[in-house]
Amino acid sequence: MCYFFDLAISNKRYILYYNIILTMISIIVNGFQLFVNYIVAIIVAIVLGLTLRLPLLPEKPIRFSWTTSALFPTPIFAIGILAIFYSLNIFWIYDGLVIAVIVGAFSAIFVKYLFDYIFPNPQGGSE
Amino acid sequence: MDLIIGLIIATIISWLNFVIVDTFLGLPEAPGVKGAKTVGYYIKNRKGNLAGGFFQGNILCSPDASAGTLMASIGVYILGIQGGLIAALLVYIGNRLCADSGYAGTTGALTMTLLIFIFSFVGITPEMFICGMVIAIFTIQGIHHPTSSILLGKIAKSFGRYTNYE
Numbered sequence: 415m416c417y418f419f420d421l422a423i424s425n426k427r428y429i430l431y432y433n434i435i436l437t438m439i440s441i442i443v444n445g446f447q448l449f450v451n452y453i454v455a456i457i458v459a460i461v462l463g464l465t466l467r468l469p470l471l472p473e474k475p476i477r478f479s480w481t482t483s484a485l486f487p488t489p490i491f492a493i494g495i496l497a498i499f500y501s502l503n504i505f506w507i508y509d510g511l512v513i514a515v516i517v518g519a520f521s522a523i524f525v526k527y528l529f530d531y532i533f534p535n536p537q538g539g540s541e
Numbered sequence: 542m543d544l545i546i547g548l549i550i551a552t553i554i555s556w557l558n559f560v561i562v563d564t565f566l567g568l569p570e571a572p573g574v575k576g577a578k579t580v581g582y583y584i585k586n587r588k589g590n591l592a593g594g595f596f597q598g599n600i601l602c603s604p605d606a607s608a609g610t611l612m613a614s615i616g617v618y619i620l621g622i623q624g625g626l627i628a629a630l631l632v633y634i635g636n637r638l639c640a641d642s643g644y645a646g647t648t649g650a651l652t653m654t655l656l657i658f659i660f661s662f663v664g665i666t667p668e669m670f671i672c673g674m675v676i677a678i679f680t681i682q683g684i685h686h687p688t689s690s691i692l693l694g695k696i697a698k699s700f701g702r703y704t705n706y707e
Contacts, residue, residue: 493630
């Protein structure tokens with residue numbers, strides 16, 4: 415309440431508080447936008463992975479399975495690569511939403527077609 | 542928060558995070574690579590527990606939830622929450638290069654990122670988690686292998702993840 419008292423008596427302080435509140439709102443909105451972007455990337459990755467006929471889950475028992483699926487590791491690639499883009503301050507248009515869609519699509523295609531070539535399944539080591 | 546108290550709490554959280562995730566995802570059940578098998582039987586010969594030995598061999602031979610926890614702490618320290626997500630990706634790539642299917646490391650990194658985010662509201666900073674994780678891994682791998690392997694074996698038994706190897 416005392417803030418509002420101060421606002422009434424000092425114009426300079428009013429501007430200062432106004433700026434602080436605006437900054438906080440922008441942080442909350444930007445944080446929410448980033449959160450939405452990550453969710454979009456995960457959804458695009460999973461849906462495209464399923465359309466490319468990746469299985470939804472690895473074969474059982476899951477904890478010893480080597481098969482790639484739509485739920486693992488496709489979203490891990492999507493959010494990891496997206497986080498690299500955002501940490502480098504690359505947002506492009508629509509606050510990074512377009513990059514989120516592109517990265518999600520890329521990670522699904524990568525896991526489907528390139529994954530086994532880059533990270534081959536070890537033949538001799540696993541028992 | 543006071544540094545020492547924060548460090549103790551961070552150590553306990555990191556310890557619980559990596560031991561629970563690793564045990565649940567089957568590290569004590571089977572050695573992923575030959576090195577882990579060697580370590581497990583060596584610890585058993587020194588009056589340790591075989592399941593705990595496999596656990597220690599597996600976290601020695603490939604980046605599992607222990608490495609995930611540490612790398613997520615470092616990632617959050619450097620880049621914020623996004624650093625934790627990058628750490629999860631890097632741990633997964635490291636897992637695949639070490640002939641590991643990668644569930645434990647990735648899950649550990651993501652849960653640790655979430656835990657650091659939650660406990661940042663209490664005042665525990667990421668650097669406390671980095672130091673706490675080093676202390677936590679020291680209690681498992683650094684002090685006395687047979688004793689810690691017996692403890693890990695008991696935890697594995699309570700999770701239903703005990704090894705079938707003899």
